[in-house]
Amino acid sequence: MPMVEQPYRSWISAANREDCDFPLQNLPFGVFSTRDIAPRCGVAIGDMIVDLALCEERGLLDAGGTFSQPQLNDFIALGRAKWDEVRARLTGLLAEGGDENTPLVAMNAATLHLPIRVTEFTDFYASKNHAFNVGVLFRGPENALPPQWTHMPIGYNGRASSVVVSGTDIHRPMGQVKGDNGPLWSACRRLDLELELGAIVGADSKMGQRISVEQAEQMIFGYVLLNDWSARDIQAWEYQPLGPFQSKAVGTTISPWIVTQAALEPFRCKGADRVNPLLPYLQESRPGFYDMTIGWTMNGQRMGQTNYNVMYYSSAQQLAHHTVSGCPMRVGDLLGSGTISGASSEQTGALLEMTQGGKNPVTVNGESRTFIEDGDEIGLYAYATGDGYRIGFGPCIGTILPALK
Amino acid sequence: MPMVEQPYRSWISAANREDCDFPLQNLPFGVFSTRDIAPRCGVAIGDMIVDLALCEERGLLDAGGTFSQPQLNDFIALGRAKWDEVRARLTGLLAEGGDENTPLVAMNAATLHLPIRVTEFTDFYASKNHAFNVGVLFRGPENALPPQWTHMPIGYNGRASSVVVSGTDIHRPMGQVKGDNGPLWSACRRLDLELELGAIVGADSKMGQRISVEQAEQMIFGYVLLNDWSARDIQAWEYQPLGPFQSKAVGTTISPWIVTQAALEPFRCKGADRVNPLLPYLQESRPGFYDMTIGWTMNGQRMGQTNYNVMYYSSAQQLAHHTVSGCPMRVGDLLGSGTISGASSEQTGALLEMTQGGKNPVTVNGESRTFIEDGDEIGLYAYATGDGYRIGFGPCIGTILPALK
Known part of the structure; x- marks a missing residue:
């Protein structure tokens, strides 16, 4: 041929x-x-x-x-x-x-x-800007960036059953939120998006087998856009000490098209500068990111936009770390990059950061927003620009419906 | 018939x-x-x-x-x-x-x-003694019990791919542990067991559907013994702010026999006393626990033993809470109860608690132990005692092999 x-x-x-x-x-x-x-x-x-x-x-x-x-x-x-x-x-x-x-x-x-049967879903936290910005809001500036953050890709296991394809409506969740005298039963009042890229694992690894960053890269089939809907008020009340749980099980929307590693190869580039050397098992032998514009819209209006090259840990590094204790990986595992945020407010991938925890509302089509309201539609987009063409992901859209009482 | x-x-x-x-x-x-x-x-x-x-x-x-x-x-x-x-x-x-x-x-x-293909695995934290004991060791007595603990079953998503059947050997994990000047690459030095009961979800729920405690109980097929192997030093370094990750992906051993709810029904009883009323969605209309002895052995010697009735949240309450934000559940989901510990040291379900973080070694067949050493075999057992018979789980055993270098 x-x-x-x-x-x-x-x-x-x-x-x-x-x-x-x-x-x-x-x-x-x-x-x-x-x-x-x-x-x-x-x-x-x-x-x-x-x-x-x-x-x-x-x-x-x-x-x-x-x-x-x-x-x-x-x-x-x-x-x-x-x-x-x-x-x-x-x-x-x-x-x-x-x-x-x-x-x-x-x-x-x-x-x-949904292009794959999602085997398991893991969500990481690999944009330093996002980790710092959110850390300030949850824990104050002095404890914003956890001490291990620059040494390992921090991640948690999400819920595969709640991953849905673009176009699926999501009901605002109910749950426990903190009140003055104990918890309140409430519809989420701080519903947010998270602008992410999802990597699709394309090969199995065995229990006990540690995967190198190079092997991990060979195991990734491709990427989707990923919006990890997040109930910030539920999260704040529930997440210590074992991490987010129901606040992140509201739904995770992915784009229907998996863009392959092969298609993104011409756009390979380095990510954010390292603060300190990584342990050998996380070191990459070549750049692990892609020069790619990524952003989100609310009701059709462009909101935050940045580049995937702001990230600190690549999907291959995340996958390698995922196996460090011997955890087996399987075809169809989905790894969320973590929210992708640049340094400035207009480059952020979540309303929590963009509005500084709801303190500074943004204007969307003439209306004021701190978090997502019922009926709001969130769209994600990403594309890498080549010579006379672009590698795009198509839309990744979800609309929030009122809570089911 | x-x-x-x-x-x-x-x-x-x-x-x-x-x-x-x-x-x-x-x-x-x-x-x-x-x-x-x-x-x-x-x-x-x-x-x-x-x-x-x-x-x-x-x-x-x-x-x-x-x-x-x-x-x-x-x-x-x-x-x-x-x-x-x-x-x-x-x-x-x-x-x-x-x-x-x-x-x-x-x-x-x-x-x-393995009796089921584990769809997804969630691990809870529902023994108040365990939550308090471990909280003291990780965060000190004043922050030991998180403020939401008596209001909701705290849980996190575990890794289904690392669930194995009794008899499967587990290699000691490698990973990052905290050193004086940044992280060290090390074999786990504080490897522990967790004595738990696992509930098997026997019916699907739909996205957006909140399940009541009564419905949840009807959805549970049965129970297995569950040992959630835990790398405590890796956990201490990695777990903030998104929860345990690789420290809990070492392996989770379950017993091969699923004891049905029907078999345990004669032993139904109430659990620990409530500190405060629960929100309506977590309230149970009848007792949700079983009067059942549960314990563990190390190299054949009996170690901790307690009763499942010390628990604060039942599997049905955990399952109901799991759906509160609309998270869909599926047949084959496995819900770990959380470590089952009584109030005294000889009733604890983990070495971390029994040795108070390694400070007070225990003697096992004449040898001193703080955590699990290579070659150690951990066994779990549980049984409910009836009139002239007992409902047992059979053994749930795992042996720790040296780390793969």
């Missing part, structure tokens, strides 16, 4: 627009259905979706029948050589001069589903 | 011994294999295992073919009416005068497996 040289174009014209999230260079994987097609695996290109199951039926691709599954887990488990082979094959089929009979579905006629 | 009156006996004589963990009144579910039989579902009775898959093949039981699976999840998902029907049917088959052709396998010829 001939390799196509960059910059390369697709015979699907929408894919060649500079502002299209899904050019030939991207080819993100997802799961779709239509009125006539049950959920199955696909790849986004321009304004279309490649029907991978049908491609395989017609002998255009070989993935052992895994593309007819309603999640990508079985395909991902086939391993990196297969990921690369399918990507190269799709590039050939979809490039100018490729196969114009490749089976496609119009994206606007398709429903997008 | 006629109901057998208590006290009732089995035609399998070993089941009628007063010190047998598995009398006719128990009938715990598990997964076994032999040299000739691939892993499938079974029920323990005396010194034998009922081959449930073969029972179904012969028309003795009806469970939709789920007993031929290598985990109980599919059977459990059939629901409480089916659990009760199968229990009643097995009672009839195995009672004196029942069917002596019921297919059995000798337990000593069988290998026992």
Whole structure:
């Protein structure tokens, strides 16, 4: 199969627009259905979706029948050589001069589903700006950054069952919040978003096996946008000493398209400067971040925006740390980067930081906001800008509905 | 099918011994294999295992073919009416005068497996003695019990992939521990056990759905012994502010037999006295604990022993709280009770408490111990004592091997 040289174009014209999230260079994987097609695996290109199951039926691709599954887990488990082979094959089929009979579905006629069965979900805390800003609000400036923060990627296990795909409405949670005389039963009054990137683990590790940062990088299949909805008042009351629990089980929204490591490779870059050397098991032999704009909107208005290169720990470092005690990892594990925030208020990835704990309201379409109100829609976006194209993630959207009484 | 009156006996004589963990009144579910039989579902009775898959093949039981699976999840998902029907049917088959052709396998010829595919694992912190004792060691007596502790069951999400069945060896973990000048890379020097009971969730709940304590109780299939191995030095360095992570991903050992709620029902009792009223969503309409001896051994020597009735929050209360923000629960979710400790040192369920953070060594078979050393075997046991019989859990054992360098 001939390799196509960059910059390369697709015979699907929408894919060649500079502002299209899904050019030939991207080819993100997802799961779709239509009125006539049950959920199955696909790849986004321009304004279309490649029907991978049908491609395989017609002998255009070989993935052992895994593309007819309603999640990508079985395909991902086939391993990196297969990921690369399918990507190269799709590039050939979809490039100018490729196969114009490749089976496609119009994206606007398709429903997008959770791309993976989330095996387990771990959320990290790897933006130094965010960790410091939030630390000040929860514990004051002198205790803001925990002493181990610059030595290890701090993370906690989240709840996989509450991960949903973009477009899923979320009810405002009820719960315990702190009152003057003990806890109150209340709807959350400080509901927030968290702007994150999620890494999808693409290979298993064995119990007792410690994974190096290099091995960890080889184990990551790709990335999604991730909004870790957070009930800040519930969190403040519940989180000591064992960490956030119900405040973070409200829902976690991910984008339907998994952008592969291969697509992001041209944008590899270094992250934030190290405050101190890391222990050898966390040291990276090459830069582990991507030069990528990432931001969020509220009711369509642009709010915080920054770059993924502000982060302190890469997904590969997080994955390596995740196995340090021998914890086994599995295909479909989802690792949240932690909220991505730049240094200034307009670069923050959560309202808690942007409004300084609700003290400084922001204006959204002429209305004042400290936290999220019922009916508000939060959208996340990210893209890396190449020469005449961009690698985008598509939208990651969620709307907050009133609490169920 | 006629109901057998208590006290009732089995035609399998070993089941009628007063010190047998598995009398006719128990009938715990598990997964076994032999040299000739691939892993499938079974029920323990005396010194034998009922081959449930073969029972179904012969028309003795009806469970939709789920007993031929290598985990109980599919059977459990059939629901409480089916659990009760199968229990009643097995009672009839195995009672004196029942069917002596019921297919059995000798337990000593069988290998026992993880009884469920653990969907997600949550660990709670529901013994007030334990919470206070450990709080003193980590934060001093004035901050020992967190202010919300008497108002909600504090819990955190653990790592399902690291749950293993009794008999699985565990390597001492490596990790970061606090040194005088930053962290050290070290094998864990304060490795501990946690004596717990694990509840198996037997029904799904929907996203956004809050489960009452009464509904939660109906959703619990049964209980296992659970040892949540804990690396205390790694925990002390990592756990603020997001909770324990790698210190608790070393491994969690559960017993192979799931003792059903039905078997424990005669031992229902109240737990520890309430310090303050609970919010309505956590209030129970009847006692939620079991009068049950629970303890642990080290290298065969009896160490701590107490009663499950010392606990402050029941599994049903924990499950109800788990859904308060709308978090969906799923069949196969495992909820650890938290370490079960009585008030005195010889009633504690962890070495951290028993040795007061390593200050007061204990003697085990003539040797001094503060924490677990390489080669040490920890065993858990629990039983409820009835009239002429006991409902036991069988052993839950794990041995610590040296760290992998």
